[in-house]
Amino acid sequence: MTAANNAISIERSLNKKTKPAQDQLGFGIYFTDHMFVMDYSVEREWHNPRITPYQPIVLDPAAKVFHYGQTIFEGLKAYKTEDGGIQLFRPRDNFARMNRSNDRMSVPELDIDVAIAALEQLIAVDQDWIPDLPGTSLYIRPFVIATQATLGVSPSENYQFIIIMSPVGAYYPEGINPVKIHVESHYVRAVVGGVGEAKTAGNYAAALKSQQAAKEEGYTQVLWLDGTQHKYIEEVGSMNVFFKINGTVVTPALNGSILAGITRNSVIQLLKHWDVPVEERVLSIEELYEAGRNGTLEEAFGTGTAAVISPIGEMNWNGEKLVISEGVTGQLSKSIYDTLTGIQTGAVADPFGWVKKVEVSEG
Template sequence: MVQPLGIKFEESLTKKIKPPQDQLGFGVYFTDHMYIIDYAFEKGWHQPRIVPYQPIVLDPAAKIFHYGQSIFEGLKAYKTEDGRILLFRPQKNIERLNRSNDRLNIPQLDESVFFDALKQLISVDQDWIPTEPGTSLYIRPFVFATQPALGLSPSTNYQFIIIMSPVGAYYPEGVNPVKIFVEPEYVRAVIGGVGEAKTAGNYAAALKSQESAKEKGYTQVLWLDGVHRKYIEEVGSMNVFFKINGTVHTPSLNGSILDGITRNSIIQLLKHWNISIEERTISIEELYEAGKDGFLEEAFGTGTAAVISPIGELNWCDEKLVIKNGRTGELSQRLYEALSGIQKGTMPDPFGWMVEVRVK
């Protein structure tokens, strides 16, 4: 094995047994190594290293535990039929990571540090990339505050870590339609808050509603805006799209919605196919009216984890709205096949999205 240049490398002496590719689930298994780099106010980002996957040791007073300074990203690596390793739009991930850093008052991370870390870690654990249809290597970069102090102020110390996990489908339904519960009481974010940042607290705030939805037989929660409680924002782990009377609609980015990379890619694909797409404010009442009048043709969520997830049913205030008779729509299927094909290298990439990782 070639030692990564410029990064201290400690090889794992105990190799994990790789799970069968048809039993991966999502985020259950982890590769042999992880990447770590430290930040100190006096030194900046320093001491990059790849080490065996292991627990993190932190002081009980570390600020992450008390004030929640933490952000993360998610992206995937794919192995093509001819053995190449491809990343999907990693430049967008570092851009969004630094926007999240800025909102949480965390120091920016240099692009070269981010990309070197990705390439070196993938090179070391490249044998973990699964190749079966619907599988990929999920990559989770994250930053958190480590300064041991209880004063309410930004931390002076941080760690940036990358871990990786071979994954299958995010939802048990795979690319079959999921059922979504429209949250009537709680809100995820408001304009001016941290809704557009990929910060841990946003997802913690969603857990209570998510568990409640699952108890009712629903896979995820659809969030409405935090002021009027009527405008559609996003699903717990996805941006959301609706095909109404031939035109695709998605909530416009307003500061409380995550700027999804898959969302952006789907918009580009639709425009490339000359399919009408509108980014605008959409009320839940309007959506239900479109469903009752027969104009709501399809609905689907988009995200790194799920890629495309068709929506077969909504439940808002105990009123169920079945979409496409609970079946996957033609456009949802076409988008899934196109995007997955580009990511796997089996279809042309007219946008230049895929970045090859050259490993030794």
């Protein structure tokens, strides 16, 4: 598909929604006035890119997404800068990962330039939806769904690529705060050879039961161990996870069953920039607990687009509790959080080339 024969058409909403109060946004509850849609067929490949009023998706009940789960998503954010500008954080990396997920799930590849152009145009159309209260942002959800209406188990011949956007509130309205984590010893999120590395719906559905059980016991998230031996640390909830042990920051290496988080990668680059020792390697829950018992486990935190940094104050593994950093946010965790959110919102200089300014000539 080339931009020339596939210019993005725009149909503007005639019924603008009332915007919610910026201190009442929550996460993924309200959506902007418009959405982006593009179709795929075997004959025409990706075609008909269009911005339309935010509206329901209409699908045959036999559409494959309902039955065989061929769907991929991404999550990223747009921020209002102090000078009124708009910027995205590493959008190209999100769409590159989307294509890796697409490949694993037999979904056709997207043209990253087309996707970014579509996103920028959608943001321009809905720019007055980007909140500017500290900590708020515009959460962006690109996703692909399989739409062919036949029940044979095979890759779909039709897809839709859609982008919706939601103004989201401050993750920490009262300041960054540690969470309690339950180490899951029974259920498994993913295994090497499976689809754990892909940002696909089934991975999230598979995690719900364990997550609910942890919540009922007062834990915010689940820490997942590997699916083969239940020994090695993989992720926490839908975040990657880092531990500062004896001055060195350790995070599980990408092994095929762990999501390659963009915040994860940013944290690693930032730590290297700061000359803080950082290791991507296998890390067993036993090694971690031993570090906790002998006092060398200094900090722990999750990383993801929603929270950016989520400090971990307590863990529970088969009944053995581990309090980390005295249950408060560690100094390094706080520095990473301040720096990353500062770069994202334009308050801190970006030496990494992560920020992409969005031009919004139209309003």
